[in-house]
Amino acid sequence: MSERLLLRLELEELNAAYAAALDEDALEQWPELFVADATYRIVPRDDFERGLPLAVMHCESRAMLEDRVAALRRASVYAPRALRHLISGVRMQRIDGAVIHAAASYAVLQTLPEELTTVFSAGRYLDEVVREDGVLKFRSRIVVFDSVLVPGSLVYPL
Amino acid sequence: MSERLLLRLELEELNAAYAAALDEDALEQWPELFVADATYRIVPRDDFERGLPLAVMHCESRAMLEDRVAALRRASVYAPRALRHLISGVRMQRIDGAVIHAAASYAVLQTLPEELTTVFSAGRYLDEVVREDGVLKFRSRIVVFDSVLVPGSLVYPL
Amino acid sequence: MSERLLLRLELEELNAAYAAALDEDALEQWPELFVADATYRIVPRDDFERGLPLAVMHCESRAMLEDRVAALRRASVYAPRALRHLISGVRMQRIDGAVIHAAASYAVLQTLPEELTTVFSAGRYLDEVVREDGVLKFRSRIVVFDSVLVPGSLVYPL
């Protein structure tokens, strides 16, 4: 079987682990999917296309991801909610040196207390992935969300 | 290719068959994806986390699944509806003896007469899968849905 | 690994390319996924089940797909929108000669200016796929959408 297809299967595993960490309240496992100097940014589609540098969530290191998790656990005040990631169309785009450039589409469904499940966000992941001790990890993930508008608060990473 | 990835591909096939049986009105094929003494339960997230034993749908055998199908065909009165499963993040969690422990995320979209398509339910599948005559089948599937609230009626299995 | 699973992986790649072309505004790449004499039709579930011949979008050749793209670029007037495909349950159904019969479920989420992301359409793909110069291409794709009702305009192919 082709290297390409095999790599895609591994990328799908990485994405499944990513989604599970966020959806099953295993937030502490989420930063472990990134390398130490990884960047993670959530950007609205319009600004991304205009090339504006701001991000709704802007992390320049795994430590910053860990600070995000710490804040979610100890600092921020928010209503309990359930999130559900659906990730589709995972694809490897090109390999350049040690870096695998990949992309995927996502949707996140949200359920708030006493409410029905609704679409919270949809968009795409633009990734740079590297192999660390044989395991694929994110060196960079940019979440480009289709809506410029966030319904309420963006409590958890997308 | 690793045993793990291969198994995941088979689990994805099982889930695809599961979704197709429910979405394409091939309900009679749905129980065939379970072993004879399989259990099938649909549980709201809150109760699942509290460890309460009740299920919205509670089947203790394939025969009970067949009774569900029979009821849908001959007994229950409900408006026609189209359901659409999206299953994502299928993952094998561990193998213990003959039993494969797996999980996946799902969303079900519903379309009622003269209405637009809406999100009906989202959540996760917690599965125990075994091989019967070389084919993977559910020994247990627990559907944990994120919303505690069902919009209208839960006519079909999730 | 089985021929069947391998073929499914290729079909998933084809679907991922299809979704990316439509979601990332690479419309010109979309017809290239079809053979020259391909047909493409979008049909509401009710009419499909009744066997009525009309289609909401009805193309009898790749050239007609190209005309659709040209119209989107130069003729039609519509509000900007972001679409996001989620494709799940890709499955090969049978091979008959050179033709691979396949199916998949899809959901398309839409985001309009100053609005939140909503479910635009859900349904299934019924495909005939052939290999052209080693690459899988659609000989026929029928999009059967679950809702008989389209919210607003169906600007882009589904």
Place this chain on the structure above:
Amino acid sequence: MSDRAWPPGELTRVPFWLYTDAEVYAREQQRIFGGPSWCYVGLAAEVPGPGDFLRSHVGDYPVVLVRDESGALNVVANRCAHRGVQFCQRPYGTARELMCPYHQWTYDLRGKLRAVPLRKGLRGQGGMPADFRLEDHALERLGVAERHGVVFASRAAAPPSLEDYLGPAMLALFDRVFDGRALRVLGHMRQRIRGNWKLMFENIKDPYHASLLHVFLVTFGLFRADQPSEVVMDTTGRHAALVSRRGEQKASAATAEMKSFKADFRLRDARLLDPVREFPGEATVVMQTIWPNLIVQQQSNTLATRQLVTRGPDAFDLIWTFFGYADDDAAMTARRLRQANLMGPAGLVSVDDSEMMEFSHAGLSPAPDAAAVLELGGRDVADTPHMITETAIRGFYRHYREVMEL
């Protein structure tokens, strides 16, 4: 509503509160859709046999169109006479009787109540009072009129005949397409437009936009101001038709004013547009609007009825039923199916219109006291031998004001 201003007789200004006010909407349901009008409910060909039924609407009022054993067409409210259940949930189908699932009260195909289970009670206990009469609990029946396979319903006690209602001019154009030949239903398209229903009528009574908005019509000369055209109405102005003749893709004095004319735009597969003449006379397109909920579309060889189902002041469903004739050959059917690409929610032409209606509603909603300007082609209401006019929209509102007493 009460405190809203609209100068009596004013037809060149249409205040925007008409499109969003809940009271106006309620009055429209009562006086227009619930009044002495004929509302399209479907094609007879959709219910060819005894017991065949189809869910439909009169305004936003749910009804069922059903053919009885005698072959006659009936239209009944989709509401059980017992406790109001919307008994018919399937969009179409075939039934021997109409049974409400809740308590199984059973009606015949004319809507007469035939059976009430346990009506006499059991062992002398319970059941309906002795003076309970089945005749008193039939389904609400609407008036029905069919002409050449097109079915209309009316909630009025004594509606006029459909022919008088249409008037000679409209009847002639109606019979042009519905000439008595058996119809063949090709399929349906349905869309929910986030706009007031009146915007749909304005759009089809407005030939002006067609020459400007639609690149496809203008570029390929399917409908363009510089072609022989006319606007025809009935005497009340409530019905109208835009009639025109196909031209070519060549520049003209007029196209200079049309930003949408693209001389270099070519189709790679020309089969999309290979119309053949099939109706007597020169006209290649006739778009007819029949008050208050029907549009009859004949553009080249694509034929359809478009039914409006109102969904509150801010939305309506547009239901397209495409048809041909039972005697069409395969080539003609293929042609109709290809040309259908121009129409519907994904129509190469119609997308422009559904988008415009949503843009209109979004634009007018925040400004209820502003108004539309309707001065093109003068300020009166009269048939015209050209299409550079909004006269048919003025005609529509002249009648609207009368019926609504606004």
Place this chain on the structure above:
Amino acid sequence: MSDRAWPPGELTRVPFWLYTDAEVYAREQQRIFGGPSWCYVGLAAEVPGPGDFLRSHVGDYPVVLVRDESGALNVVANRCAHRGVQFCQRPYGTARELMCPYHQWTYDLRGKLRAVPLRKGLRGQGGMPADFRLEDHALERLGVAERHGVVFASRAAAPPSLEDYLGPAMLALFDRVFDGRALRVLGHMRQRIRGNWKLMFENIKDPYHASLLHVFLVTFGLFRADQPSEVVMDTTGRHAALVSRRGEQKASAATAEMKSFKADFRLRDARLLDPVREFPGEATVVMQTIWPNLIVQQQSNTLATRQLVTRGPDAFDLIWTFFGYADDDAAMTARRLRQANLMGPAGLVSVDDSEMMEFSHAGLSPAPDAAAVLELGGRDVADTPHMITETAIRGFYRHYREVMEL
């Protein structure tokens, strides 16, 4: 509302505007749910220990049920006395105090305001005025009544005792299931029904439909018109109970009239239906409706409370809390869990009901001036020794009209 007609004393017709009118809904919240009634808010077993709390509702009014250190139950509005924040967001849990997150005003488990941060200011600057008294800013407290583990709340100043409110007949049936034994909560089901809340009461006060609509009940003789049954009410008619006895799956004079009787319908796994008698007397099913928001379900061995939470005129949430007794053995618990398949949003029986309520609302909404017909079993309000009657629905509306002054 004002201009709607409903002949005084009329109980055999229920006008449909009652189900959709916003003013009617507002008055219901005020006079019924906000009035001198007892609204179910939960089971004591859900908050077994000190500090255990549960979010609940009185009509659509959000409250918190919380047990204090003394073991007493308190019901307080879920609204901070400072600036209105809905301070409790977790559906259930345990807390030592009730703290509003916005400015950390802190209340004890009885709702008394205990602490206002920076109340005295800092360095002599700011803070609350000298005459600010904590006592003036407690959470709104509701009246609380508990009987055998079932908790009710009232917003009225001086509600009657729960026992007087229920009356002897209803109290006896209530105590039949809630006999003082400790309850064990098995789990919950929740569904949002797109219909008016009154349709739910009509449904459970309507034994007629059960014999016709529900294939499962009829076929397996769980509840059927030809079995010994009765309808019991309190003196006001606001509360009621349907009482019946299980029969078998065999045809009878009655089943002939029941299209839903399917003699050949068999279960492949009979464990779904293997009820054992557990209550004194012959009755195998008692469905009790307690004004204005509770249904107590005892069908074979499946026991549940059903709470109504209104969500505007057009929707309500139905919250099912299934329970058994602390002394149930494993077999009985297994039996209750299996029989729960009959109930809830996926219930082999209840699905029919939730669908009917949505069909009803869809059917009646477009016709506010039409009305339901309630003549089964006569036109009066009286207990009956059979179930072929709508008397309990008439009783409900007799009381409803009184309270609503409609």
Place this chain on the structure above:
Amino acid sequence: MSDRAWPPGELTRVPFWLYTDAEVYAREQQRIFGGPSWCYVGLAAEVPGPGDFLRSHVGDYPVVLVRDESGALNVVANRCAHRGVQFCQRPYGTARELMCPYHQWTYDLRGKLRAVPLRKGLRGQGGMPADFRLEDHALERLGVAERHGVVFASRAAAPPSLEDYLGPAMLALFDRVFDGRALRVLGHMRQRIRGNWKLMFENIKDPYHASLLHVFLVTFGLFRADQPSEVVMDTTGRHAALVSRRGEQKASAATAEMKSFKADFRLRDARLLDPVREFPGEATVVMQTIWPNLIVQQQSNTLATRQLVTRGPDAFDLIWTFFGYADDDAAMTARRLRQANLMGPAGLVSVDDSEMMEFSHAGLSPAPDAAAVLELGGRDVADTPHMITETAIRGFYRHYREVMEL
């Protein structure tokens, strides 16, 4: 609304019906956003060149901000003068003219109608009446005021000058951030909050909550009651600013009262918080609220305008435009981008606020006749040298009552 009570002059109680009543909302649009106020519509830097445009809102009224060839800024209603189409659908862009797609009426960048296709008809047929004048059909133009790169619009005929409108105190603080240097837009955040728009102003006029709710502010001393602070208002009380100075992460008498102070909370990557002083004076944070739709945020080095777009009584959009200065070096830009983590829909600080606003609306909606209590720091309206006060909220409602005549 009419029948609602609010004692004249009462500023320590704000009745909750103000936040949900549709009539109140309509009057707000008319008197506040549509009245003699200056509403923020965007930054000049977003439309740097001729023809650059940006969709924006005044209250819920859609407008377009566009720079014309002369470099002047124009604000026009996004509504075609012909039949109301919302002609501008792209959120931003560049155009040589404003053309409505429906009939291609074309306006210049000042909103003047320049061309009406087929206005003269064709071959002497149709077209506009002879007396139709383009001048009579311009787009609605709003008043425009720009100061140091910030653009405001007014629907009033003769609004005051922006400087008089702000008053000297507010102007000085405005000019502190907008000092005339060229601005660089870094990006946007947008969120839809399910709460009434007034809750957003209350939140930013409320220094009390900051010391209690926000773990990040309190723990890292970014904004805390025990630090030198003041509340400043204009003479009307409609505008206000909270001014404070950064402290350290150490306990104090005050932190004892702050449950949110967490001495042990440490950042693993300290770059998130490494502010440098960039403005004259001691203040490290100035949060300014400018009636009726703007918040100017300067917290450490993160700068943003926050625009309120109302979406009915129960929701509003909050649009954050983050900026720096054209002369920022890379390090400063990086700093601003990192500190932006504190703000917006995912802000380590702001999430608390957006959640509180939704909790507030959820809490107050079911109790229209209850009221908020505003007694902190006394019952008057006056600048204070500390932040343990709700005086700025009282000031807001004093002006609100005047303008709304409530």
